[in-house]
Amino acid sequence: MRFNREIVEEFSRVFGSEAKLYRAPGRVNVIGEHTDYNDGFVLPAALELATFAAVAPRPDRKLRVRSLLMDETSSSISTKRIRRRGRTGATTSAARP
Numbered sequence: 001m002r003f004n005r006e007i008v009e010e011f012s013r014v015f016g017s018e019a020k021l022y023r024a025p026g027r028v029n030v031i032g033e034h035t036d037y038n039d040g041f042v043l044p045a046a047l048e049l050a051t052f053a054a055v056a057p058r059p060d061r062k063l064r065v066r067s068l069l070m071d072e073t074s075s076s077i078s079t080k081r082i083r084r085r086g087r088t089g090a091t092t093s094a095a096r097p
Contacts, residue, residue, distance in 0.1 A: 004052070010068060011054040019054035026050055 004021055011019040026047030032040055058064070066074035 007052055007054050007068065011056070014066060014074065015056065015064065017056045019056045022053045022055065024051045024053075 008019055008021055011017075026049035027044050028047055030043040030045050032042035061079045063077045063079050064074045065077065066072060
């Protein structure tokens with residue numbers, strides 16, 4: 001897939017390291033918005049659109065984010081305020097800029 005390769009190559013160019021690529025498929029609720037977690041009925045449908053994330057660990061506890069499609073420069077967010085809980089690594093507070 002050409003687009004996947006472009007994402008990984010751009011990540012290496014911008015951040016100077018190799019990345020793992022993750023994909024989350026798009027979804028839309030044809031009926032029943034916000035009811036699936038309230039015991040209601042929903043009819044979700046998959047979309048061909050997807051969100052891709054190329055990621056790699058950093059030693060400085062910062063999260064750098066950049067959008068290829070928006071052609072933005074990268075932003076940096078500190079992750080020092082994120083606390084881990086238990087063995088799964090679930091967070092107990094959200095990251096704030």
